[in-house]
Amino acid sequence: AQSVTQPDIHITVSEGASLELRCNYSYGATPYLFWYVQSPGQGLQLLLKYFSGDTLVQGIKGFEAEFKRSQSSFNLRKPSVHWSDAAEYFCAVGAGGSYIPTFGRGTSLIVHP
Amino acid sequence: DTAVSQTPKYLVTQMGNDKSIKCEQNLGHDTMYWYKQDSKKFLKIMFSYNNKELIINETVPNRFSPKSPDKAHLNLHINSLELGDSAVYFCASSQDLFQPQHFGDGTRLSIL
Secondary structure (H helix, E strand, O other), X not given: OOXXXXXXXXXXXXOOXXXXXXXXXXXXXXXXXXXXXXXXXXXXXXXXXXXXXXXXXXXXXXXXXXXXXXXXXXXXXXXXXXXXXXXXXXEEEOOOOOOOOEEOOOEEEEEEO | OOOEEEEOOXXXXXXXXXXXXXXXXXXXXXXXXXXXXXXXXXXXXXXXXXXXXXXXXXXXXXXXXXXXXXXXXXXXXXOOOOHHHOEEEEEEEEOOOOOOOEEOOOEEEEEO
């Protein structure tokens, strides 16, 4: 069965600093990978996705992520964080053979002014 | 236009009651989902329907019953509510099982 690990429960950064949120997955074949963001009181919004091809994917709001098969990772990055980026971030593996999409436990991003 | 809309946004009720949450999507998607998000933000899939057919039915008590009258709607009915049912319930939809999901804003269920 596939699984997703987000090792950091909380990340605190200063506004303007760079950001990297970690995501590791376990899946036998090439996974479909996603990053979602959840603002307080709202549903999840897709930031970016990886299906195949270029391993560096660009998303909305200035985010990017890099798929590294050798490390089973799909880390999310942003060069300069804005206060409005404070939210919960979820990494997800798309439905594989089990047809069950799997989400990580989320990383809460705190942005200091 | 809201792509995935859930009603109600808040639901406060007593133990033992029966309640329903409605979900509608106007994206023309074939697949719809129900998720439960607990107090620690953990998101767990409960059900998934593809073209009105149930395809995912995770380990969920029988008190929870999804109903899909058509492709655009997936409602969740809960019988005999228990304290542990308190959570935020999200509806989502996607073009198919392998595509990104669009989420509603959630229904916060509180059991007194």
